[in-house]
Amino acid sequence: MVEPSSLVRWGLRLLALGYVFFLVAWPVALVVQHTFADGLTTLTETLTDPSVQYALTLTLQVAFWAVLINLVFGVTISLLLVRHEFPGKRVLSALIDVPLSVSPVVVGLALLLVYNGRTGWFGPSLEAAGWQVIFDVPGMVMATAFVALPLVIREVVPVLTEIGDDQEQAARSLGASGRQTFLRITLPSIKWAVVYGVVLSLARSLGEFGAVKIVSGNLTDRTQTATLVVEQKYQNFEQSTAYATSFVLAAVSVLCIVVVSLLRPKEASA
Amino acid sequence: MSIEISGVTKRFGDFVALEDVNVSLPTGQLTALLGPSGGGKSTLLRIIAGLETPDTGTVAIEGVDATRLPPRKRNVGFVFQHYAVFKHMTVAKNVAFGLEIRKRPKVEVAERVDELLRLVHLSQFAHRLPSQLSGGQRQRMALARALAVEPTVLLLDEPFGALDAKVRKELREWLRHLHDEVPVTTVFVTHDQEEAMEVADEIVVINEGRVEQVGSPDELYDLPANDFVMSFLGEVTTLGGTQVRPHDVDVATAPRAAGAIEGTIARMLRIGFEVRLTVLTVAGEEVSVVLTRTHARGLGLEEGATVWLTPAPGATVVPAMRPLAV
Numbered sequence: 320m321v322e323p324s325s326l327v328r329w330g331l332r333l334l335a336l337g338y339v340f341f342l343v344a345w346p347v348a349l350v351v352q353h354t355f356a357d358g359l360t361t362l363t364e365t366l367t368d369p370s371v372q373y374a375l376t377l378t379l380q381v382a383f384w385a386v387l388i389n390l391v392f393g394v395t396i397s398l399l400l401v402r403h404e405f406p407g408k409r410v411l412s413a414l415i416d417v418p419l420s421v422s423p424v425v426v427g428l429a430l431l432l433v434y435n436g437r438t439g440w441f442g443p444s445l446e447a448a449g450w451q452v453i454f455d456v457p458g459m460v461m462a463t464a465f466v467a468l469p470l471v472i473r474e475v476v477p478v479l480t481e482i483g484d485d486q487e488q489a490a491r492s493l494g495a496s497g498r499q500t501f502l503r504i505t506l507p508s509i510k511w512a513v514v515y516g517v518v519l520s521l522a523r524s525l526g527e528f529g530a531v532k533i534v535s536g537n538l539t540d541r542t543q544t545a546t547l548v549v550e551q552k553y554q555n556f557e558q559s560t561a562y563a564t565s566f567v568l569a570a571v572s573v574l575c576i577v578v579v580s581l582l583r584p585k586e587a588s589a
Numbered sequence: 590m591s592i593e594i595s596g597v598t599k600r601f602g603d604f605v606a607l608e609d610v611n612v613s614l615p616t617g618q619l620t621a622l623l624g625p626s627g628g629g630k631s632t633l634l635r636i637i638a639g640l641e642t643p644d645t646g647t648v649a650i651e652g653v654d655a656t657r658l659p660p661r662k663r664n665v666g667f668v669f670q671h672y673a674v675f676k677h678m679t680v681a682k683n684v685a686f687g688l689e690i691r692k693r694p695k696v697e698v699a700e701r702v703d704e705l706l707r708l709v710h711l712s713q714f715a716h717r718l719p720s721q722l723s724g725g726q727r728q729r730m731a732l733a734r735a736l737a738v739e740p741t742v743l744l745l746d747e748p749f750g751a752l753d754a755k756v757r758k759e760l761r762e763w764l765r766h767l768h769d770e771v772p773v774t775t776v777f778v779t780h781d782q783e784e785a786m787e788v789a790d791e792i793v794v795i796n797e798g799r800v801e802q803v804g805s806p807d808e809l810y811d812l813p814a815n816d817f818v819m820s821f822l823g824e825v826t827t828l829g830g831t832q833v834r835p836h837d838v839d840v841a842t843a844p845r846a847a848g849a850i851e852g853t854i855a856r857m858l859r860i861g862f863e864v865r866l867t868v869l870t871v872a873g874e875e876v877s878v879v880l881t882r883t884h885a886r887g888l889g890l891e892e893g894a895t896v897w898l899t900p901a902p903g904a905t906v907v908p909a910m911r912p913l914a915v
């Protein structure tokens with residue numbers, strides 16, 4: 320005879336499993352199934368399609384710069400938030416969460432308003448100086464960096480708070496400069512949080528769609544990233560190419576997260 | 590004088606943590622900053638180290654004005670209450686840190702680390718991580734790390750505060766020996782008067798942001814500057830409006846001495862070789878008295894008996910001016 324409480328527990332487990340299955344596992348599995356419906360042909364064809372090749376390279380470039388920018392600013396802002404007191408600190412902390420709550424489409428439009436070359440608030444002067452932001456890589460990097468901004472910070476801040484500044488003070492009293500203290504003490508202590516933040520940012524950046532679509536203008540073979548190619552191919556009735564490209568995108572993200580979870584030492588979460 | 594502190598004031602918001610502190614700490618000695626919790630001892634120590642800047646006043650170390658120098662230019666070693674070990678480095682790497690920062694040759698660093706680990710009895714733990722050490726071992730490692738850079742001044746903030754009583758006592762004696770071996774000017778913070786009396790050459794008593802008295806353990810005990818110092822260094826009781834130690838009260842069963850205070854024994858407690866009396870005087874004071882069991886028996890004391898109390902000849906007495914802060 321099964322106890323009612325364990326019946327409930329089993330029910331809840333089934334519910335959770337079903338939820339994840341219908342929402343995530345099954346749809347993703349279908350993408351995989353469509354990709355490999357006729358063996359490796361679709362994947363090979365897709366990967367040799369010049370537009371797809373171009374889009375994948377561009378996506379990597381944009382993601383690389385966006386992640387790099389978020390890495391540098393993310394760690395710096397985290398240090399500011401945890402180790403320093405300054406007026407406006409709470410406002411800054413709240414602003415960092417904006418990208419999580421605002422739709423990427425809005426982000427794209429906002430950037431367009433500021434930086435577009437003809438009517439933008441800032442764009443014409445930049446363009447006069449030879450910098451094209453909108454409909455070009457800089458704008459796409461900005462949009463992607465904006466969307467992925469909180470990911471590094473939200474990983475690093477709790478770890479910095481938890482380790483406290485005792486070790487940093489000890490390093491300073493032993494003669495270390497600010498830079499030496501950061502490189503030898505702070506950075507090794509937050510290493511895994513930074514790596515995790517970077518991987519999450521990377522995954523997010525590879526998959527960014529809405530903001531990039533608006534600021535890039537979606538010009539084939541010029542500013543079209545992988546997610547934009549997926550949409551276009553799908554609408555042009557080249558579904559199998561769309562599935563294969565989606566598969567590549569998903570595989571890279573999943574691979575990143577799996578590798579980091581395997582590398583990350585069990586106790587060294589701090 | 591190794592450390593000269595003049596006119597140092599430190600506020601945190603409206604709160605005055607230190608108020609016009611002036612102290613000179615002599616070279617080569619072991620000085621204790623003693624006082625109750627929250628009195629400003631750590632703040633003063635951190636100001637000496639440069640981890641905190643004073644609002645006013647100056648700090649000079651070995652004749653050099655260090656008030657505006659960053660910690661790394663002061664050549665002080667600091668040992669933190671909670672060890673502040675570098676968690677991701679081995680014991681040897683922790684100790685080597687200051688030397689590596691100073692870009693000393695590898696061979697020299699290795700030799701010095703070996704020597705220091707031997708000094709603090711941690712040689713066999715050189716390649717462990719701090720998480721694999723006990724509290725006492727971690728604190729000894731922190732001490733070796735601070736000593737590695739050959740500091741002019743060694744500063745310790747409640748170095749044994751987080752350890753259990755037995756380890757504490759051992760480390761206390763060990764610190765005294767270490768100081769005799771490596772006679773670097775040392776300042777340590779404690780709120781434990783016994784620890785200060787046992788280890789220090791000189792004690793600075795700090796209370797509510799002010800220096801109450803500076804002196805050797807004997808001076809402080811025999812000639813306390815005020816009733817705060819007196820009561821902080823040991824038990825006191827009030828007898829005829831003055832403060833005196835309970836074991837310094839003479840008990841007589843007849844009014845022999847002039848000025849003796851009459852009272853009745855309200856309570857009598859025998860603890861081992863000691864007898865503790867609570868005497869209620871005719872003026873309404875409650876006086877604590879401690880005497881040996883033999884002495885009490887000799888006088889034939891019992892509860893309800895009338896006695897006459899005087900401070901013993903040569904006893905330390907201080908007028909009771911402030912309410913007791915302990």
Ligand SMILES: Nc1ncnc2c1ncn2[C@@H]1O[C@H](COP(=O)(O)OP(=O)(O)O)[C@@H](O)[C@H]1O
Nearest residue numbers: 601604606624625626627628629630631632633
């Ligand atoms: N960074 C700080 N900010 C605010 N108040 C502080 C700070 N550091 C110390 N204080 C206050 O100053 C007082 C003295 O502290 P401290 O020097 O640590 O005392 P002690 O070491 O004698 O116990 C305490 O009341 C403490 O709360």
Ligand SMILES: [Mg+2]
Nearest residue numbers: 630631747778
């Ligand atoms: Mg303290």
